[in-house]
Amino acid sequence: MIHRLSTPILVAVAAIVFAGCGGSGSASGDEPLRVGLIPNENPEEVEAQYQPLEDYLKKETGGEVELSVPTTYNAVVEAMVSGELDLAYFGGLTYVQARQRADVHPLFTEVNPRTGTTKYRSVIIVPSGSDVEKVEDLEGEDFAFGSVSSTSGSLYPSIMLNQAGIDYRTDLGEVVYTGGHDTTAQAVANGRVAAGGLEDRILYDLREEGIIEKGSVRVIEKSDPIEGYPWVVRDALPDKDEQELTDAFLGIEDPELLDLLRAEDYQRVRAGDYDYVEEQARKLDLIAEEQ
Template structure:
């Protein structure tokens, strides 16, 4: 009986392991409200299930750091990272993560600075004012806006009256429109979406500076993911076509015209900016 019990336990372990491998655990940096991230991912998750033959589960994370730790600690299999969080994950894992695809838009991504104050028309006008970034680990909501401020000879930590971190792009817009801060910096894609959905009035909250372009978001997996699965996922994204109803819905929700392959080398400028801004060890 003891031998049978041991064999049964072994079979259960094998069965559980096999089942676990049939689930693709996906997450995204929480740069918008959790409900919005879930809404955007649902059709994409269903599409990936069909293309990979696996169950796809979306797991929201509490902050940017949790998305990095989840991937490198094998609690997640694929994550939608910003450029800076990808760089952090690459460093934390010692190069054991691989970016698969990005949107065409991510080759030339931008951030915007917004305000309600008529006295603020350029970056230099921010001196002595209050400014909200998004998350501290956000590429488009903190790192690159900070980098462009430094390039304009404005040190956010010493030249501004106060800086704050809202935690997410939509929260930054809310802080500016609500008068909690004089200005804010955020992802241009979220700004355009909120304006398009009439969730912000651009006659009251306006863009006064748009940054030069830089590489940003990507879908990243661990390097130890089976090559066959990496290919299935990559091919699924590359096959998305706005001329089909399914592709149109997914691409619109992802705010993409199409997905293209990407590589780690595309994010070296972001890594350099992070080191220069003191957000990553040199």
């Protein structure tokens, strides 16, 4: 789910990284702080949402900040691997893909107001008028995933299908990768596909915002809880700066600020919190086996 970033928080992020990170990809001297975000909804809309924050950070820090929302999830991973990003907001799957090839680690994730925890779920939806009642009924049917690298839009729907005895690689009809949760929901709502998988929180938002009509789709399966989207940094970030960055997020108390972030709070996460994601991604060919 895309979250609005708060200006005070990212001022702290910028100041910390500007002061502490040297070398390629960090704002030492005139170098910008480079922040990447996965495009789990329309990239242009996400970038527009973050533009005021970028402008504010440039003004307040006197330095350059580059916030980018590439057109694909994989592009964010590649940017982190190649040293073109200092800080990235990943999904669980994109994080484990990145950690196979780069020295990175997660710091924290948000406590979401909808769930009261750091966890969320993936759901499989069908058009409201569909005869499909359970996942097992989807064998041979057309199915929409989000990005192939999406945790709740690709990996967990594949897990749910697998648990129902359906291999997404061989047992479905046409398989469509829409690139985003919003597009998946629309593909199901308009009957383009028989079913699709996406993040539950985004589905609720799409209904509330009128992007898909209420009552146009229904949920036939929910996944087990999924650990939240991690904020990930390069291992090269000095320990002192990393701690200051973590304290900045975990110390937020302003309710208006938290509302802007769509968070109740922030909590630490560890690399091990995403080991199940990696295990299942390997099993389902969504991450390459190490050579």
